[in-house]
Amino acid sequence: MSLPIVVFLDRTTVPPHIVFPHLPFDHQWIEYDTTPPDKIVERLCSAHIVITNKVSLNEAVLSQLPHLEMIAVCATGYNNIDIPYCQKQGIAVANVRGYATQSVPEHVIALMFALRRNLQGYHNDIMNGEWQREKQFCFFTHPIGDIAGSTMTIIGSGELGQATAALARALGMTVIFAERKGINTCRDGYMPFEQALMVADVISLHCPLNDETYHVIGDSELRQMKPNVIVINTGRGGLVDEHALVTALKEKRIGAAGVDVFSQEPADESNPLIAHADLANLLLTPHxxxxSDSAIQKLANIVMDNIGAFKQGVNKNRVL
Structure with a gap:
């Protein structure tokens, strides 16, 4: 009997110094740095288990993979997997949860401080000789705001939203969870969506991307916000209308934005955020x-645990 074949389609989405633990069963391991769409079927035609981070596996691809038993998603989001087809064909799907509950919230807080205190602006001023021209021990070319006593509205109350809330509270912030958009009756502990936007000094997005949350922040929502609000998106690019966000920043209808995720990744100059990356009130990071090293190592461990559990007949982190 031949050994099960495990294929990793996009190994370079995980840094090379991160070690994937050995699987607890005999198998053939094949990995590729990246996999273009026209190579997916060829590389998976004999696979029993596939590991993917961002490679899209739709019905057109999956229908040509007769041996496939499991898809191990090397991430939390699985919108790149055709879930209805997998359910119909009995293909198991597992994702990774809870691995970045330190890394993502800390990144949110870092973006918030950098933007509220205009750190990049002051760095650029020093590089451009502003300090020397001012001839003073310090200078104030950008406003510097405090975080303590301000209000953070969080959209998405899962593990990452809750972990971000804990850090914000520790800094002396008031935290509000926004109810789902369009819902009139709020759950306990939630505020109506529009009201939550209007009272926020900082808005942080942590909800999944789906038909209901696509462009959950658009032009209308941005117009309801305070003029000094900071919008931070570390969730998914499609949650925010990027064109509307750039317009609001340029017109100074909102204070600033920190963005780690984009509608298409990698993003290029055709993306409005990249095209306007020089805006003083915009801070970008590449997803x-x-x-963090500890988060990615935890992710790698969970991926392999998910596969091991599947082979043992145990449901662990299963989407299907």
Whole structure:
């Protein structure tokens, strides 16, 4: 009997110094740095288990993979997997949860402080000689705000939203969880969506991307916010209308924005955020909020645990 074949389609989405533990069963391991769409079927035609982070596996691809038993998603989000088809065909799908509950919230807080205190602006001023021209021991070319006593509205109350809330409270912030958009009756501990936007000094997005949350923050929502609000998106790029966000920043209808996720990744100059990356009130990072070494190692461990559990007939972190 041949050994089960495990194929990792996009190993370079995880840094090379991160070690994936050995699986607790005999198998053939094949990994590729990246996999373009036209190579997916060829590389998975004999696979029993596939590991993927961002490679899309839709019905057109999956229908050509007769041996496939399991998809191990090397991330929390699984919108790149055709879940209805997997359910129909009995293909198991497992994702990774709870691995970045330190890394992502800390990144949110870092963006918040950097923007509220205008750290990048002051750095640039020093590089451009502003300090020397001022001839003083310090200078104030940008406003500097405090965080303590301000209000953070969080959209999405899962593990990451709750962990971010804990850090914000520790800093002396009031934390509000926004009810789902369009819901009139609020759950205990939630505020109506529009009201939660209006009272926020900082808004942090942590909800999944789906049909209901696509562009949950658009032009209308941005117009309801305070003029000094900071919008931080470490969730998914499609949660925020990027064109509307840039317009609001340029017109100074909102204070600032910190963005770690984009509608298409990697993003290029056709993306409005990249095209306007020089805005003083915009801070961009390349989808790395999740990426502390400890978080990624935990992710790798969970991926392999998920596969091991599947082979033992145990449901662990199963989507299906």
């Amino acid at each position: 790395v909020a999740w990426g």
